[in-house]
Amino acid sequence: MKRIYWLLLILVLVAGVASWMFFGLPLAEHKGYVLIAFQGFRYESSVWAFVAALLVLWLLVYLLRLSLRLLVASGGLLNPWSRLHSRRRVRLASEQGFLELAEGRWARALRHLKQAADSSPQPLSYYLGAARAAHQLGQYEDCDGLLEQALDRQPQAELAIALLHAELQQARGQSEAALETLQVMRARHPHHHLVLRQLQQLYLQTEDWSALLGLLPDLQKEKSLGNAELSELERQAWRGRLLQAGQPVGGDAQAALVLLQQAWQAMSGAQHKQPELVAVYAEQLRQLGAEAEAEELLRPFLKQHYDIALVRLYGLLRGRDLSRQLQAAEGWLKQHPEDAGLLLTLGRLCLHSQLWGKAQDYLESSLTFQRHPETCTELARLQAQLGDLERSNSLYQEGLILLDSRLCTPALPATT
Template sequence: MKRLSWLLLILALVAGVASLMLFGLPLAEHKGYVLIAFQGFRYESSLWAFVGLLLVLGLLIYLARLSVRLLVTSGGLLNPWSRLHSRRRVRLASEQGFLDLAEGRWARALRHLKQAAHSSPQPLSYYLGAAQAANQLGHYEDSDSLLEQALNRQPQAELAIALQHAELQLARGQTADALETLQVMRAHHPHHHLVLRQLQQLYLQAGDWSALVGLLPDLRKEKALGNAELSELERQAWRGRLLQAGRQLNADVPATLAVLQQAWQAMPTAQHREPELLAVYAEQLRVLGAEAEAEELLRHALKQHYDVTLVRLYGLLHGRDVSLQLQTAEGWLKQHPEDAGLLLTLARLCLHSQLWGKAKDYLESSLTFQRHPETCTELARLLAQLGEVERSNGLYQEALRLLDPRLCPPALPAAT
């Protein structure tokens, strides 16, 4: 704008000089005459005198406006309650307040940010910072009051204020209040990703697996989490849900088993193929006495995808047909002859069928590939039953040493 003004001024001067050169000489010879008469007023002069009068009047008006502007500006500079000083105070208070907040000077931050909030037309950030500082000082009522003032001043910022409120409530340990705040916000803003994320973290922290499972579809729909994080959260939620279903308090075994089976059926089909979830469900079935169902489930799952963890668990189950179970596991041995876990499972299945010699061979073969404490314990128990007490004791000590070297101290020196 300044460049345009200067350009117009230069053009006006050039035009004035050109006009003077073209018309100046003829006008100099004829001074002209101006007459203004109105009722009793009469003014007459030459043209040049009239033009000069207009220029003087224009200059006087310009000087008067400039003087008024200077007076207003100087009045603002001198008046401590002027708008200029008010803006300056807000700026200084906000800068110092946020600096104090970042550096942990809570009392000073509270004082400066409250000052900035009272004088600013857009006080939201100052109220939120002041509420955080008051919360850090333990002034919880003041913190809630500041958030309420922020809501009164800027009601359109309800969501931002509620999210801050929930965070402060969690910092105080008021988990139930934070949950209530977020649930109200979810009712008002059902698709907001920050509300969903905070609810997800709260459910995860509280171990409320049923609520977390119910939140998963919205988290996926709104893309509130990355794919990898969402997949891990889904496994964790369903794992917790299965464990929770299998540990129903004040419920008999059939009722608990029904709840567990219902939770498994409610899972997405893709999760039924997750080895971790299969292992949790099968273990819960085993604990509740439904070993035949667990064995059948794992047998079908292992036919589709071989997994070491599931193979180890398979050896702890008593199916309806133990010989079929052993035959199935021996079929896996052809593709995995060096799997120590599979050999341990085969040994356990042989023990179920009282095939002592075959079980011993499988256990010893397993130890050649991996010295595992479970395998040592199983073989020690079998050897003790077969009368090989000395070797059995040695394997028990080895199992203890594998679990924790401190559990098997060095042998005492022989007495002399």
């Protein structure tokens, strides 16, 4: 409208100046005539007087609008409940609240962020910050109430609110509630990477290895984890699954053995070649009394993939054929003649077969390469059996000293 007013004014002025310049006629000599008659109203004037009246009227309207605008603006400055002051209060409360939240001043942060949320048309971030502050204060009911208010005000932010809710529930130790929240979100957002990551963390925390293994394909498909991290997570999950399966429920070792074997068969061929997983499976077999099966697993594996931890475990097993077991271990000695762990294993296998002389030779050789508390203990037992109690006691003492140094146990105070 301002442009139209100015355009009319310019046109009138241009028309007047043009008539005076091109026709050489003074404006005053050609006044024109304007007549406005409506019912009982009658207005008569010259054209230029009418134009001047329009200009004056326009000027009055413009000044009136300007005055009203200034009056409204001044009223906003003076009125503490005006929109201007409301926006200013929200800004100050949010700035102060987030600063206090970052600094760990939970009570003040809660108060300021609630104030900002109540007055803001987009309160989500304020409600989430206030919920965190309430959680830190241990006010869990208030925390959940703030999240419900956030959902009521911004229902389109359901996923963001639910993710924070599950995170806080997990931090409180409410694993079942957190799992329920995340499962609802997974049903509605099955491919969202943050939902999958939080489920992964929850399954790790609760040691729900079966559920974690079921989640791995989705984590891989959505590329929520890098290849190295995913491989490590898969290894950790299978390790936990094997350990969990090998725990007898109600003392039923046979049922636990069946579950353990089923878990091992469910693993891939590549996982059957990972020494750590093989060690866990073999140890669980040993604990459940299936030493022969564990020995038959380790013997061909060690022939192709020599591993010192598995070699030490092999010496604890009693296979079906002790002579064949000893022969296999002595075959490895050709490639690893200075391996103290292998020599300890050979000494133990000789003890199983009651080959006392060979056992002593292997154990003594092991000690020449490494002074290990297990080797000292095995040799001390053998010396005691052979009647050399002095040497036996000396080896026991050395083993205790070596074990004490490994555990970094402080020395006992001297008695007075």
